Amino acid sequence: xxxxxxxxxxxxxxxxxxxxxxxxxxxxxxxxxxxxxxxxxxxxxxxxxxxxxxxxxxxxxxxxxxxxxxxxxxxxxxxxxxxxxxxxxxxxxxxxxxxxxxxxxxxxxxxxxxxxxxxxxxxxxxxxxxxxxxxxxxxxxxxxxxxxxxxxxxxxxxxxxxxxxxxxxxxxxxxxxxxxxxxxxxxxxxxxxxxxxxxxxxxxxxxxxxxxxxxxxxxxxxxxxxxxxxxxxxxxxxxxxxxxxxxxxxxxxxxxxxxxxxxxxxxxxxxxxxxxxxxxxxxxxxxxxxxxxxxxxxxxxxxxxxxxxxxxxxxxxxxxxxxxxxxxxxxxxxxxxxxxxxxxxxxxxxxxxxxxxxxxxxxxxxxxxxxxxxxxxxxxxxxxxxxxxxxxxxxxxxxxxxxxxxxxxxxxxxxxxxxxxxxxxxxxx
Numbered sequence: 001x002x003x004x005x006x007x008x009x010x011x012x013x014x015x016x017x018x019x020x021x022x023x024x025x026x027x028x029x030x031x032x033x034x035x036x037x038x039x040x041x042x043x044x045x046x047x048x049x050x051x052x053x054x055x056x057x058x059x060x061x062x063x064x065x066x067x068x069x070x071x072x073x074x075x076x077x078x079x080x081x082x083x084x085x086x087x088x089x090x091x092x093x094x095x096x097x098x099x100x101x102x103x104x105x106x107x108x109x110x111x112x113x114x115x116x117x118x119x120x121x122x123x124x125x126x127x128x129x130x131x132x133x134x135x136x137x138x139x140x141x142x143x144x145x146x147x148x149x150x151x152x153x154x155x156x157x158x159x160x161x162x163x164x165x166x167x168x169x170x171x172x173x174x175x176x177x178x179x180x181x182x183x184x185x186x187x188x189x190x191x192x193x194x195x196x197x198x199x200x201x202x203x204x205x206x207x208x209x210x211x212x213x214x215x216x217x218x219x220x221x222x223x224x225x226x227x228x229x230x231x232x233x234x235x236x237x238x239x240x241x242x243x244x245x246x247x248x249x250x251x252x253x254x255x256x257x258x259x260x261x262x263x264x265x266x267x268x269x270x271x272x273x274x275x276x277x278x279x280x281x282x283x284x285x286x287x288x289x290x291x292x293x294x295x296x297x298x299x300x301x302x303x304x305x306x307x308x309x310x311x312x313x314x315x316x317x318x319x320x321x322x323x324x325x326x327x328x329x330x331x332x333x334x335x336x337x338x339x340x341x342x343x344x345x346x347x348x349x350x351x352x353x354x355x356x357x358x359x360x361x362x363x364x365x366x367x368x369x370x371x372x373x374x375x376x377x378x379x380x381x382x383x384x385x386x387x388x389x390x391x392x393x394x395x396x397x398x399x400x401x402x403x404x405x406x407x408x409x410x411x412x413x414x415x416x417x418x419x420x421x422x423x424x425x426x427x428x429x
Contacts (some may be wrong), residue, residue, distance in 0.1 A: 004106065006388060007234040008411055009178075009186045010325070010403075012058070013214055014051055015194035015370070015375060016240030018042065018079045020379040023208060027215040030384065033238065037386025038426030040395035045242045045330055048281040048371040049379045052086045054241035054400060055114040055189065057094040057193050059212050061404030061418035062258070063329075063330030066155025068093035068332040069115055077271050080254075080349050083330040087128040087143075089119035097404050098185070098267035100413040106184035109177050112170045117143045123177060125152060125170075127189060140186065149419070163192040178224040188221075190416070197244045201367040202378070235410055236390045239403065240381035244368045245283065248359050250348040251315050251341060253278035253285055253308075256355055260304060269351050276301050280347035281374070287337035298336060305337060314355060315345030329373065330419065342372055347371075387426050 016024075021041035024030040033039055046057045048071060064070045069086050076083040090097070098108050098121050109123035110116045117126035124145045137156075141149055155172035156165070162299040168189045174188050193210055198225060200206055210236060218238060225231040254277065257263045271277070274286035275297060279286045287305070289297060302319075309316040318340040327334040346369045350362065359365045372379050383398060389410055401420030408415040409422045 002263065004184060005233060006411070007186075007225070007230050008237070008388075008407060009221070009225075009234060010058075010188070010237045012055065012187070012188065012189045013193055013238065014191045015197050015244050016211075016214075016382060017243035017378070018382055019109045019202070019243065019378065020108050020207075020211060020240075021382055024211055024215070024382075028214065028247055028252045029218040030238075033236075033384035033386045036392060037236075037384065037390045038393045038395060038423070039385070040383045040398050040405075041380075042395075042397050043239070043381045043383045044397070044399045045374040045379050045381055046139065046400050047325070047374055048284045049243060049374055049376070050281055050371045051194065052114045056086075056096075057400050058239070058241070058403045059113070060094050061097075061185070061401050061415060062094055063401060063409075065326055065332035065421050066094050066417075066419065068333070070331065070335075071279060071286065073279075073280050075277065075286065075335070075422045077274045077277040077288075077290075080271060080277070080279075085128070086115050087117045089125065090115050091115060095415070096199045097407055097415065099415065100408065100415055101185050101411065103375070104411075104413060106411070107181070109174075109181070109183040109186045111174050111186070111188045112166065112176075112189045113193070121145070121147055123181065123183060125173060127191075128129075146297045148173065148348055156340065163195045167217075171220065174221060175224045176413075178221070179228050182230055184373070185407075188292040190217070194244075195359075197368050198366040200242065201246050202270055203245045205250050206355050229388075233276055233388055235390060236384075236386055237403070237407075238384040241400070242370045242381055243376070243379040244370050245343065245372060245376065246368045247341075247344050247346045247377045249315060249345045250350065250359060250362065251285070251339075252348055252350045252352060252355055252356050252357060253280075253287070253339070254349060255353065256304065256308065259353075262301070263351075265351060278339075278347065278349070280349045282346050282369040283341045283376070284371050284373070285339040285341075285347035286333070286335040287339065288335045290334060292334070301382070305339065306409035308355070309339075312342075316340070317342045325376065325423065374386055385426060391426050393426050395423060395426060 108121040264274040320338040407421040
């Protein structure tokens with residue numbers, strides 16, 4: 001077969017996880033992946049188990065210490081109330097599967113995939129939104145490939161609610177691409193499940209209803225490949241990126257740093273100077289020192305964190321040095337420490353007069369979050385594949401970084417210096 005006469009479509013359902021497997025295995029389309037293809041309900045995420053680092057690991061086959069996307073949002077103490085997100089592809093420090101595919105003259109499409117704004121691919125609608133007063137639609141038009149502007153405007157239905165508007169738009173544009181353009185590689189990111197679980201909690205009736213809807217979304221997308229005449233030549237991959245854990249308390253490390261005069265705020269609680277700052281990542285937090293070479297300050301902060309950890313009421317499960325967290329979980333950046341939260345707690349950048357505050361004390365509080373260690377029992381996720389070159393097998397254990405090398409093997413892409421392993425057991429040669 002001509003290598004350009006094959007297709008691989010990756011569908012990410014944000015927050016789909018191992019706890020969902022017992023339910024979705026009985027839904028018609030998910031069941032077809034189990035009976036016809038390969039699957040795992042034991043896929044480890046990465047650290048931190050957040051959407052943007054996870055999706056970057058999916059397309060690079062590397063951990064955050066290589067690809068550089070260590071959180072959803074950047075560590076920006078002076079604008080901690082409204083920091084920038086890692087939206088732009090040029091923040092990724094290693095090549096992606098798209099880079100290799102484009103060099104092989106494949107046509108590539110990315111629909112609402114994180115950290116893809118500005119990527120030099122055939123079709124691209126990145127996931128981003130304006131921080132300032134700029135128009136939502138204008139922002140998308142500015143950062144999408146011009147060949148998708150008209151299809152996007154035709155397929156988007158304006159609504160007061162972000163969801164299901166975003167997922168409906170992602171589906172409609174993906175169906176347009178499959179029917180009209182047949183890209184060789186298509187990556188789609190659906191976010192409504194994550195959106196709902198943050199607000200309502202991990203296990204709800206609404207989540208089951210939404211999983212039913214996702215099964216129908218998958219059916220419609222697969223049917224499009226049949227209408228386009230490429231079904232037999234297409235590999236389908238459906239996966240999650242992380243789990244979700246309910247909580248009822250926030251840990252506000254920056255409140256302690258303010259008490260210790262390690263950061264100074266004005267009357268509006270804006271930071272005007274700092275020596276240390278905690279960048280909250282849900283179930284974990286990354287502690288950054290302004291002067292990373294100050295050994296005295298390093299020891300002072302380390303002792304403060306260890307003392308906080310020693311009292312169970314503070315909700316800190318583990319204090320990692322950057323060296324240790326890099327060695328154990330491949331996480332490295334400009335921070336000096338990483339904190340892991342206990343069950344029932346997550347971290348928050350809020351600065352107040354208390355370390356621990358109930359979830360209900362903040363406006364519009366969430367109920368569930370992620371960002372915990374990949375070994376956390378509720379952070380494991382799922383993987384399904386069927387179609388061209390996929391065998392029928394169960395994969396007992398795998399990692400998120402195994403996706404890219406598996407795609408590379410299927411599409412004959414020469415990816416190098418990756419951390420993951422190709423899932424050879426599920427491939428036909």
